[in-house]
Every structure is written in C-alpha cells, then in structure tokens.
Amino acid sequence: MNYDKKLNIKSWAEEDRPREKFAAKGKSSLSDAELIAILLGSGNRDETAVELGKRILSSVNHNLDALGKLDLAQLQKFKGVGEAKAISIAAALELGRRRKASDIQKRTKINSSQVAYELIYDALADLPHEEFWVLLLNRANQLIDRINISKGGVSGTVADVKLIFKPALERLASGIIVCHNHPSGNMKASEADLRLTKKIVEAGKFLDIAVLDHIIVGHGNYLSLADQGIL
Numbered sequence: 001m002n003y004d005k006k007l008n009i010k011s012w013a014e015e016d017r018p019r020e021k022f023a024a025k026g027k028s029s030l031s032d033a034e035l036i037a038i039l040l041g042s043g044n045r046d047e048t049a050v051e052l053g054k055r056i057l058s059s060v061n062h063n064l065d066a067l068g069k070l071d072l073a074q075l076q077k078f079k080g081v082g083e084a085k086a087i088s089i090a091a092a093l094e095l096g097r098r099r100k101a102s103d104i105q106k107r108t109k110i111n112s113s114q115v116a117y118e119l120i121y122d123a124l125a126d127l128p129h130e131e132f133w134v135l136l137l138n139r140a141n142q143l144i145d146r147i148n149i150s151k152g153g154v155s156g157t158v159a160d161v162k163l164i165f166k167p168a169l170e171r172l173a174s175g176i177i178v179c180h181n182h183p184s185g186n187m188k189a190s191e192a193d194l195r196l197t198k199k200i201v202e203a204g205k206f207l208d209i210a211v212l213d214h215i216i217v218g219h220g221n222y223l224s225l226a227d228q229g230i231l
Contacts (some may be wrong), residue, residue, distance in 0.1 A: 018030060018034040018035070018037045018038045018049070018050065019038060021034065022034075022038065032053070032057055032062070032064065033050055033053035033054040033057055034050055034053065035053075036049075036052075036053035036056060036057065036089065037049035037050040037052070037053040039085070039088045039089050039092055040052060040053060040080070040081070040085050040088070040089075041085070042080070043080050044079045044080030045080075046079070047079075047080065052078065052079075052080055052081070055078065056075075056078055056081075056089075059078075064093070064096075065125065065126070065219070065220050066219075067089075067093065068090075068093040068094075068096075068097065068125075068126050069126045069128075070090075071090075072086045072087065072090060075089055075090065097122045097126075098122065109140065109141055109142050110135070110137060110141050110142070110143060110177065110212075111141060113213055113215060113222070113224035113226060113227050116135060116177050116179070116212075116213055116215050116224075117215055117217065117222040117224075119135060119143060119146065120133055120135065120146065120179045120215060120217065121217060121222075123146070123148070124179065124180070124181035124217040125181070125217055125219070125220070127181055127183060128183055129151060129152060129183060130151075130152040130180055130181055130182070130183060131148060131150065131151050131152070131180060131181060132148075132149040132150045132152075132159040132164075132178070132179070132180040133146055133147060133148050133149060133178070133179045133180065134146070134147050134149055134164050134167065134168070134176050134177070134178050134179070135176060135177040135178075135179065136167060136168055136171050136173040136176055137173055137174060137175040137176065137177065137212070138173065138174055138175075139174045139175075141175065141212075144171050144173055145167070145171060147167045149163050149164055150163070159178075159180070159196060161196075161199055161200055161203050164176070164178060164200060164203075165203060165204070165207055165209065168207075168209050169207065169209075173209060174209065174210065175209060175210040175211070175212050176204070176209060176210070176211055176212070177211075177212050177213045177214070177215060178197070178200055178211065178213075178214045178215070179214070179215040179216075179217065180193075180215075180216060180217070181216070181217040181218070182216055182217070182218050185218045185219040186218070187216065187218050187221060187222075187223045188223075189214075189216060189223060189225060189228075189230070193214070193216065193225075194225075194230065197211075197214045197225055197230065197231065200214070201231060211231065212226065212231075213225060213226040213227075213231060214226070214230075214231065
C-alpha cells in the first residue's frame with residue numbers, strides 16, 4: 001500500500017467531508033475553508049477542494065473582508081477555479097454582506113457613528129473606487145433612506161452639494177449623514193474632505209437640515225469627523 005498517495009475528499013471519513021459534515025453537525029461546525037470547499041465543489045489535480053479553499057484564504061491572510069474584495073479575474077488565478085466557481089464564491093460573499101446590511105437596517109435609529117458606519121459599510125467597504133453617499137434621517141434620527149450621490153476614481157469623487165441636499169429636501173429629511181470611502185484604507189481626512197464638509201454644514205444650516213456627521217470608510221474601520229470634533 002502506498003501511504004504517500006494523496007487522498008481525495010471521497011476517500012475521507014464521511015464525517016470529515018464538508019457536505020456530509022454540514023448535514024450531520026450543522027453549518028457552525030465547518031471551518032471557513034470547508035465552507036469555501038462546498039462552494040468550489042471540487043479542487044484540482046494537486047489539491048482537494050478543502051486544500052484549495054485553505055490556499056485561497058491564506059492569500060488574503062484569512063480575512064473574509066479581503067476575500068470579498070477579490071474580483072472574478074483574481075479568483076480565477078487559483079488553479080482549479082474557473083469562472084463558474086469564482087462567481088459562486090463572489091455571490092456567496094455578496095449574500096453575506098446583504099444579510100448583514102438587512103439585519104443592521106432593522107435597527108434604524110442612528111445614535112452613534114458606529115451605527116452610521118454599520119449602515120453604510122456594505123455599500124462602500126469593498127469598492128476599488130470612491131463613492132459618496134448620504135443617509136437621510138427623520139427628526140427621531142431614524143433612517144429614511146440611503147442615497148448614492150456620486151462615483152469616482154481611485155483617488156476621489158465629485159460630490160455636488162446641490163445633489164446631496166436634493167433627496168433630503170424631496171424626502172423632508174430633518175438631518176443627514178454624509179459618507180464616502182477611501183479605497184487606499186488611509187483614515188486621514190484630506191483637505192478636500194474638510195473643505196467639502198464645511199461647505200455641506202453651511203448649506204445645511206441655510207436649509208434647516210442638520211449635518212450630523214461625515215463618515216469616511218476604510219478597510220474594516222472608519223473615521224467620524226463628528227467624533228473628531230471637526231463638525
């Protein structure tokens with residue numbers, strides 16, 4: 001018997017196979033790599049699906065947020081991952097983000113920068129370019145809606161103050177929180193960020209719409225200009 005021969009998943013004990021383990025012990029019993037293996041369905045000539053899953057996770061330091069930022073072309077660089085498998089992984093991660101966002105939005109009262117960040121995180125966190133969004137709030141600081149104002153490039157996006165307040169006026173919002181992302185992960189507000197914030201605050205005073213915060217989203221973290229005492 002060749003003890004060095006590589007075993008495929010079908011040769012494993014049944015309780016160790018990802019699908020069987022999921023059915024018998026529940027989803028929480030599986031590692032991240034095993035869950036990815038289920039999405040992959042199969043590995044390649046040199047690796048089982050679980051081993052391939054481990055290698056994919058290792059490439060992003062086992063950070064699921066970073067995995068969610070990989071595009072289809074980057075996922076397909078792994079041997080054994082074609083377009084269909086790449087789409088399966090990306091779709092599963094997107095569903096996870098949407099579920100998290102849906103759960104968070106049920107808690108609509110915004111009473112801290114953390115809550116505001118959680119309400120906008122799914123829209124901004126994984127983008128390779130900058131976008132500018134606004135959260136519309138009623139008098140009780142409850143979320144009315146979140147609106148995408150503009151999309152830009154890697155280093156910036158244009159945010160027109162008129163476009164920021166247009167939906168707020170149309171929806172009779174009493175307050176707004178403006179948000180944008182820094183794809184670089186740099187959590188320092190730029191001079192342009194500060195100038196724009198000042199301009200928005202002044203316009204809000206004239207329109208009697210409170211500007212409660214400006215949230216800058218990075219890689220799993222955020223900067224609140226209100227918390228920094230800038231607003």
